[in-house]
Amino acid sequence: MxxxxxxxxxxxxxxxxxxxxxxxxxxxxxxxxxxxxxxxxxKADEAPPPSPSPTPTPSETAQPEDSACQPVRFEDVVFTHCVADPAEHRVRMVLGSPTFRSLAKFSASRPDNAPRVAFAMNAGMYDGEGKPIGYYVEERERLQELNRNDGSGNFHLKPNGVFYGTGGTWRIKTTEDFYSTVGDRPDFGTQSGPMLVIDGVIHPKISEDGPSKRIRNGVGVDADGKAHFAITARPVSFGQFARFFRDVAKTPNALYLDGTVSSLWDPARGRMDTRADLGPLVVVEFKD
Incomplete structure (x- = not known):
């Protein structure tokens, strides 16, 4: 042993x-x-910050009755695939004041009578204080305006996009499409980038399997309006991650949320990733 x-x-x-x-x-x-x-x-002999080591997921065959998250093996990598259904769940964004910076701190802040959490995940890129660098709406309050600037890094790999929704209607649009077509402020919203899948096609600047490999998380919305969240068990390329949303989750539009810091709280499976340097969080709660 x-x-x-x-x-x-x-x-x-x-x-x-x-x-x-x-x-x-x-x-x-x-x-x-x-x-x-x-x-x-x-310096070349200095290592970048290590990828997080998530709490081990139970057996791939384990199926907790009320878990919205299931392990799925795709191209020899296990993805944890979490599905939010508008008929059963509500989605909201959480930042905290001061920012929670971890799923554990957010969990500890919840009152006893709070709605049950189906799962929660980090959701969008942020500055050194954990504050979002792009569009961010929490409980219909806009805390950060839409960011259409050019720059370096994943966030600015255009097109980037916005995951947003009101009530049980959730969508993902490219930033420019969101800017041109969305007039009413949604209940929640987070901007990140790049887009992974756009109208069924993988982002044109994402190669099939590039050299950058990270533990990654993202979100897509399928044709039935369900939101599919995924986080990888080990580092993957952008190409492989995008293919998961296109071929497995079958989401015509999908958005990259982040990498390396990617974290998940899945209460039904007893998983609580322990990164303490997060920014915005997306929380999926049971309606009951």
Whole structure:
């Protein structure tokens, strides 16, 4: 048993290290771990922040009765796939004042009579204080305006987009489409980027399997209006992540939420990822 544990730990460490630079001369890399994407100088023998180690998901065959999240194996990677159904769930954004920065702090803040949480996840990119850098609406209050600026990093890999909704109607639009067609303020909204899938087609700037691999999370909305959230168990490329939404979740439009810091709270399965440097959170609650 001890030998199996050691081998498993070694395997996990090798996965976390797959994006680390090789020793040698200093290099310039783009930090896309959760902020706008700043060019930072880093010596080649310095490792980037490690990918999070989420709480292990129970057996892939385990099916908790009231869990909205299920493990799905796709292209040899396990994705945790969580589905929010307008008939059963409500969606809202949560930031906190001061910002919670972790799912655990948000969980601890909830009163005993609060609606049951189906699942929660980090949802959008943010600055050093955890505040959103793009459009953000919480309980119909707009805390950040739509960001149409150009820049570096994932957020500015145009087209980016907005996940938003009012009542049980949830949508994802590109930022420019949102700007041109949405006049009324929604109940909730978060802007992130890039778009992963646009009208059934993968973002034109996303390669089939690029060199950047991260634990990632995102959201898509299917033709029936259900919101599909996904988080990967190990680092994947943008291409593989986008294909999951196109081919498995079957969402015509899907939006990247973040990478490296990606975290999930799934109460039914007893999973609470412990990253403590998050920004906006999306919370899916049971209507009952």
């Amino acid at each position: 001890k030998r199996v544990t050691i081998l498993l730990a070694t395997s996990l460490l090798s996965l976390a290290a797959c994006d680390q630079p090789q020793a040698g001369d200093p290099v310039i890399r783009t930090d896309i771990s959760g902020e706008k994407g700043k060019e930072v100088a880093m």
